[in-house]
Amino acid sequence: MGQSTNKPATKDWQTLWVRVRERLRKELGDPIFDAWIAPLTLENWDKDDLKIGAAKPFVRNWVANHYIARIERAFRAENAEPASIAIVVASAPSQIAPLVSKEPVHITPQPVIPPSNVSYMPHVGPEGANSQGQGLWSRMLHPQQTFDSFIPGQDNEFGHSAARAFAEGRSGDLTILYIHGGFGYGKTHLLNAAALEFRKRAKKVLFLRAEDFMRHFLGALYRKDTLNFKEELRSADVLIIDDLQHICRSAATASEFLYTVNALADLRRKVVIAADRAPAALEGLGADIKSRISGGLVLQLAKPDRDTRLDILKHRAAEFGRLRPGVAIPEDVLERIADIEDASPRELIAIFTKLATYADLTKKPVTAEMAEEAVGLRSTGTKKTSIEDIQRKTAEYYKLDVRDFHSPQRARRVARPRQVAMYLARILTTRSLPEIGRRFGGRDHTTVLHACRRVEALCQEDKEFKTEVEFLRSVLTRPV
Template sequence: LKAQTALTFKEKLRAIDLLVIDDLQFLQGKTVQQEFGHTLNALLDGGQQVIVAADRPPSELEGVDERLRSRLAGGLTLELGALDEELRAKILAVRVAAAKALHSKFEVPEEVIAYVARTVTANGRDLDGAVNRLLAHNTLTGAPISVEMAETALRDLIRQVEPKRVKVEDIQRIVAKHYQVSRADVLSSRRTQNVVRPRQVAMYLSKTLTLRSLPEIGRRFGGRDHTTVLHAVRKIDELIKTDQTLNDEIELLKRMLLE
């Protein structure tokens, strides 16, 4: 826009075979969203492929235009989970092979790959960091790569696992999905039992898993008063002492939110 080449950019964008967009939840501004919607339509109508990533499903992209959300919802929606140990090991094997192509003496035994895959669990970038550290340690010291050496080289990577910061929006989404209601129902003023219990559970988890104050939690739940949140927290707190089924559900939801 500043260079007054927007038309050329749009023409170039709509002539590609594959468009990949990350963090769509940050796409702000009516004009930008409308332009992206036009581009999306042009690509899909032309038979090209579009992959969009966001931290929530299309229906929950609250800052995104309704028509754009609807078009995105018409595609295949998949939830991407964390890398499991088997996949981490495969990624490490590929990264090690790539490093060995440049450094022929770089040998990483299978037991070391298995150790790294088991202990470096935060994200994929840390796996790259682990391979780079093993390579640097091996190059600088000349010592063969072993599990003991990996423990030393990767000590801070393994230690850096921190408690996950849970967001109220994530709690609302996961609780709603678990109880088979919509997030809009949880935030609404409906008082039916199938909505009241999930709402109270979500408020309880918001109080126990986040640092948000009662008034702020109330605002996140459709502008409710803090006394409503306090009542919900106390209600669930009392129920889980005698209701084993509910207690198990709460523990399951906590694991889902913290994993």
């Protein structure tokens, strides 16, 4: 048998791997690329099945859980679409070593139109920080995400004011601020605003996503350099952690986070945390850290009401109008966007940006009809279904708590209803697979895809199960 025609020549796949790596470096940035992508090797491409090698199991697991979708997109962008991509532990030195291009590789950038023309401010670390420290301190702050630009509305006015008071030093002896709420409700905006305010007061601010914390900690474990990692964390006047719920997946990182919070609190330094749920609902964290967090200032961001959603859109329209004076979005179109009840502020802004960019590029006046054509805004008499509605109704039907869908439990009594809810979220909403995964405890998009395929297969095999799914779908889509 000859070689598969899908398998490129060695020289071709070397060149392809170089270009994919260069593209990933541009997308992810040097710190993430150097930590996770650079050590990978292209192991084998046999019959259109691609194997990428990692030196250690924890590197394989991390890349498979967090970067496989980006790797797939990078290959597609280079006109290569393997049937499958697997991250494996390299059993021996690969025949194709990790390549670094000696000559610059010219890649046509994908068009990206930001919501506003802003620059980003480097998050400057302590003087004399080593290379690992520079990685920790490399977060870029958004200069326009301030307390003044945050539109809280009636429901979140207290949370906004309290967070501002904490950052301005008007919260007394409190050392911990904990903000929780749904995805896209403005938690990261408030964290960024707090970081800017602390820096105005000459505080040394360390801003990390939970993923960054885990990556640097695991890297320090691998290098046997955890002491330096701990010292870097404890050198901060203010530690800001976004998406804390992801730290809960690892007992080791959860323990290290507890030690860090305790150390900073004992030094009377500040810790600001954001997560998608209340402290008591964080799976994987012990009672000690939950108690420590709950003893601070705990704020919940609620879903904005329609008036607040409209105010957010008007504010963004005014910003866009200053940059593109020829583009005006009529208020009736903004109102139709604000009517999308299950959309978060982040999602509303994304819809607005798409519409405004469409208008700017086509030079057409913005009308309701154009909005329908450009972003699919339609008025229907059917009930608008949100992921929260789906989770609540599915949990009620199967006699579960909604929090079970966010937990790591794999027992069948929880896993099967969770798969049903994911399936319904995919077919009844416009949310992407990654977004659905995030709404179900931060799961990967491949988990959502597997759940959908499993439910479809079971509907074919089990008539009773199919009846259950169809009943839930009818309840969720019942006309208003």
